[in-house]
Amino acid sequence: MSVLSLRDLTVTYQTRGGGLPAVRGVDLDVNRGEVVGLAGESGCGKSTIAGAILRMLPDGTDIGGEVLLDGEDVLKMKVGRLRAVRWKDASIIFQGAMHSLNPVQRVGRQVAEAYITHNPGKEKEAQARVTKLFEQVGLTEGRVGDYPHQLSGGMKQRVMIAMALACDPKIVIADEPTTALDVMVQAQVLRLLKKLQADLGLSMIFITHDLSVLVDVCDRIAIMYAGKIVEQGRAKAVFETPEHPYTKALAGAFPDIGDDRYRLAPTGLGGDPPDPADIPSGCPFHPRCAERFEGCDTTVPDLYPAGEGRRAACLLVRDRSDA
Amino acid sequence: MTQAPGGTRTESLLEVRDLKVVFAAQAGLLSGLQGGKSRYARAVDGVSLDIRPGEILALAGESGCGKTTLARTVLGLERPAQGEIRFEGEPIGSSTRKLRGYRRKVQMIFQDPSGALNPRQTVYESVAKGLRIHKVAGDEERLVAQALSQAGLRPPERFFMRYPHEVSGGQRQRVIIAGALALQPELLVADEPVSALDASVRGEILKLLLKLRDELGLAILVVTHDLGLAWMIADRVAVMYLGRIVEIGPARQILKDPQHPYTQALLSVVSDSEGLEQIILRGEPPDPTRIPGGCRFNPRCQIVASGKAAELGIEERCRTQDLALEEITSGHSAACHVLSAASGKPGNSSPT
Numbered sequence: 001m002s003v004l005s006l007r008d009l010t011v012t013y014q015t016r017g018g019g020l021p022a023v024r025g026v027d028l029d030v031n032r033g034e035v036v037g038l039a040g041e042s043g044c045g046k047s048t049i050a051g052a053i054l055r056m057l058p059d060g061t062d063i064g065g066e067v068l069l070d071g072e073d074v075l076k077m078k079v080g081r082l083r084a085v086r087w088k089d090a091s092i093i094f095q096g097a098m099h100s101l102n103p104v105q106r107v108g109r110q111v112a113e114a115y116i117t118h119n120p121g122k123e124k125e126a127q128a129r130v131t132k133l134f135e136q137v138g139l140t141e142g143r144v145g146d147y148p149h150q151l152s153g154g155m156k157q158r159v160m161i162a163m164a165l166a167c168d169p170k171i172v173i174a175d176e177p178t179t180a181l182d183v184m185v186q187a188q189v190l191r192l193l194k195k196l197q198a199d200l201g202l203s204m205i206f207i208t209h210d211l212s213v214l215v216d217v218c219d220r221i222a223i224m225y226a227g228k229i230v231e232q233g234r235a236k237a238v239f240e241t242p243e244h245p246y247t248k249a250l251a252g253a254f255p256d257i258g259d260d261r262y263r264l265a266p267t268g269l270g271g272d273p274p275d276p277a278d279i280p281s282g283c284p285f286h287p288r289c290a291e292r293f294e295g296c297d298t299t300v301p302d303l304y305p306a307g308e309g310r311r312a313a314c315l316l317v318r319d320r321s322d323a
Numbered sequence: 324m325t326q327a328p329g330g331t332r333t334e335s336l337l338e339v340r341d342l343k344v345v346f347a348a349q350a351g352l353l354s355g356l357q358g359g360k361s362r363y364a365r366a367v368d369g370v371s372l373d374i375r376p377g378e379i380l381a382l383a384g385e386s387g388c389g390k391t392t393l394a395r396t397v398l399g400l401e402r403p404a405q406g407e408i409r410f411e412g413e414p415i416g417s418s419t420r421k422l423r424g425y426r427r428k429v430q431m432i433f434q435d436p437s438g439a440l441n442p443r444q445t446v447y448e449s450v451a452k453g454l455r456i457h458k459v460a461g462d463e464e465r466l467v468a469q470a471l472s473q474a475g476l477r478p479p480e481r482f483f484m485r486y487p488h489e490v491s492g493g494q495r496q497r498v499i500i501a502g503a504l505a506l507q508p509e510l511l512v513a514d515e516p517v518s519a520l521d522a523s524v525r526g527e528i529l530k531l532l533l534k535l536r537d538e539l540g541l542a543i544l545v546v547t548h549d550l551g552l553a554w555m556i557a558d559r560v561a562v563m564y565l566g567r568i569v570e571i572g573p574a575r576q577i578l579k580d581p582q583h584p585y586t587q588a589l590l591s592v593v594s595d596s597e598g599l600e601q602i603i604l605r606g607e608p609p610d611p612t613r614i615p616g617g618c619r620f621n622p623r624c625q626i627v628a629s630g631k632a633a634e635l636g637i638e639e640r641c642r643t644q645d646l647a648l649e650e651i652t653s654g655h656s657a658a659c660h661v662l663s664a665a666s667g668k669p670g671n672s673s674p675t
Contacts, residue, residue: 041521152607182385183548187592187603209522212593246523253522257554257594258579264533266555268526272491288523 001071002029003171003203004053004090008065011048011057013276019062020276022048024227026065030171035197035204037214037235039250040224041273046207047095050175053205054086070170088118091164093157095176100160101148107159108134108144114166133162136199138192154185158192165196171203179208190217212254215239220309223247226274226284229303233310243312245291283315291316335373335409336542337397337429337510342370342406344389344396348612364611366392367403368566374510377540379532381557381574383547383589385608388563394512394546398431410510427457430503432513436495436520440487446471447483450502457506466505473539474501475531493524500531504539511535514546529556550593554578559654562586565619566611568648572655583657584626617642618660626661637664 011023023045030036038046051057053067055074067074069089077085094100102110111133112126119125134141137158148156157177164172174193178186194217197204206217214221215235222232223244231244242248249269255262271288274280280287286296295315303311304318344367367389374380382390395401397408399415399422408415415425430453433439440449450467453459459466471479474497487495496516503511513532517525533556535541547553553560553574560578561571562585570583581587588602604623609615615622621641624632632638640660648656649663 041523154607182608183589183592184385184604185607187601188605191601191603211522249523249526253525255551255555257551257590259554262551262555263575264556266526266529266533268528268530269523270491270493270527272493272524273521 001032002068003032003034003070004028004030004205005068006049006053006065007068009049009052009067010062010064011045011052012062012064013048013058014060014062017277021279022227022276023052024279026224026227026229028222028229028232030203030205032203033201034220035202035206035218037218037221038205038207038224039209039211039214039221041209041250043273043276044224045227045276046224047175050092050173050205050207053173054090054092055082056092084118087114087164087169088167089169090171090173091167091169093160093164093172093174093177095179101156103148106145106147107151107156108146111159111163111166114163118167129166130162133165136165136196137162152185153181154188157181157189161189161192161196165200171205173205173207175207176209177206178213179210186213193217210254211239211250223250226279227276228284228313230285230314231306231310231312232303233307237307237310243306243310243317244285244314245289245316246285247312249288283313334375336376336378336411337374337544338407338409338412339370339372339393339397340407340409342367342393342396342408343404344392344401345404362612365566365614366611367396368611368614370406370563370566370568372561372568372571374542374544376509376542377536378559379536379543379545379557381545381547381553381560382563383550383553383560384563385548385589387565387608387611389566389611390546390563391514393563394514394544397544398429398512399426423457427506428508429510429512430506430508432496432499432503432511432516434515434519436492436499437487439499440495442487444486445483446476446485446487446490446498449487449498450505453502453506459506467501470501470505471498473504473535474498475527475534476501491524492520493527496520496528497531500528500535504535509542511541511543512546513543515548516545517552518547518549525552526555532556550578550590562589565609565614567619567658569620569659570655570657571648572652576652576655582651582655582662583620583659584624584661585620586657588625617644618646618658632661635661635664637661640664 006026006028009023009026013020013022040046052063063075108130112130115126115129130144131141134144139155139158178189196202206214208214218235221235221238222229225246231238231247239251242251252267269288274284282297282299283301286292299315301313301315303313304321306312306317346364346366348362348364370393384390392401396403410425447467450470451463454463454466468479471482476482476497517528532543536543557574560574561568564585570577570586581590588604591599591602602625606623618641621627626632627638627641632641637660646658646660648658650656651662
């Protein structure tokens, strides 16, 4: 059974100019012990999904569909129940850890409080838990008493990871957890996340714009564009043999170094990802698509089957599977 | 003309010789009052390199390695503590007049196109700004139109009256590039030219840089943390670590057959190739106010850490002897005692 299921999830932000549809009908399942990647560019809705799962979006935002956490719909939970679930059943590692920590509180204390919130009065256990967590994330015990400014970016991200794991959550949502870090530190943090995932059997949603990172970490990935999933499947297959023209373009931005196809031959798309307030008709990708044909501007594509466990929202894929 | 490591004997457009840039890292107020001393950050600590006309050189490394400081110094925005920069054989000098002429021929492309454009200026005004500052003679409108069209904004007249928010992110970066091209430079210095752009848009801008090189013969110094970008556009790659170039050579050689352990580690963590074991270095990039003695990479070096350096009997050298770049094959140099030991040479001690 899935730890987390999104069913026709829609999110519409309210702005002065009217409703802004950021997520427009997303279905996604994360099985126990599985890591699912969510990739796409700014404005595609991937971080909005993270916010919707834990209901951390601005007041007044319309969320439709279902977010089933172990079968229970998060969107229907009362505030008290929601508070109990956050951090304990589902936790989140934010992008830009550097700014998410309280600058005037010792980092060990911050991790302890994440535990105590859900285990009131268990001060002693909290201390023991912090010691164990610091060890798990590769921080020396001496760091418990440090303030955030005494830590490097990579260490702060480790503190964030410790905090996310404090209450043994069923699922961890990692939203661009390595984006602001240098490549070598990024590699250290990714190795840590992979190890923790394997050791603890964590279920995870891993959100990033960097497709090459996802391939390394995820079992499956979903590519988003203009608030919808446009392709999903096994991570490696999606990255190496993309079906959707958008996935092809995105994969081209992260070439395999040494691959002669990319040597002195960068590939890219014109235009920008669409403005959520002004999403093109038909397939939202059609104005930028090199392979568009008649019908792309009028027919909204479904996710059509494209091989084992693979789906892509492109009329080319539909026509191929019809043939 | 002297020859820089990793260069060949072609006339250079830009020559950087033994450049050092030092910043005073102020002691904090409290420790200052207690008599604490300021420390010095050796941001660029002895760099020599050449750029030839029409060449794209990628300067790669992690944050804090000194690559941006080096680029800013090349632009005349930082004053070197030591060393020399020559452009077309002439020292760039420090007098305002000399610098102004130089700054017309060497143009900067900034990282974030949204931040670099004035939101209240039209595309035309933004591109014409440089022409006015440098008091360039000629038909301004024609020059602006030509620059926009070279940057791929065609027909240029359609963009004249637009404001930055009315064009796409990729187009904003093209406006910045047009502003540089209007002055008919010979060298572009591009600091992370695509890292603020959406991934799908980056390729178009990189294609444009290649095209400008091919069609206008522009030389480009690209500062980047992204070795994939170097693979896509650079002729040569220089890898920096703690203020020094540790390896430099033709892009294909550096990126397919790196010789310096640092380059090997960097590539191993960004490469998808199966079977290539990731070399994840410990710790964070060290602090330029505390550059380690010996080979500056030794505290993080996987060859030292694994004991292989000791096996080869050179660990002592790694820990105590600074070293300069040494040519491995023609045009490809690296600064590593292991390589020097393998080539039977004793490992140059640094000239500086």
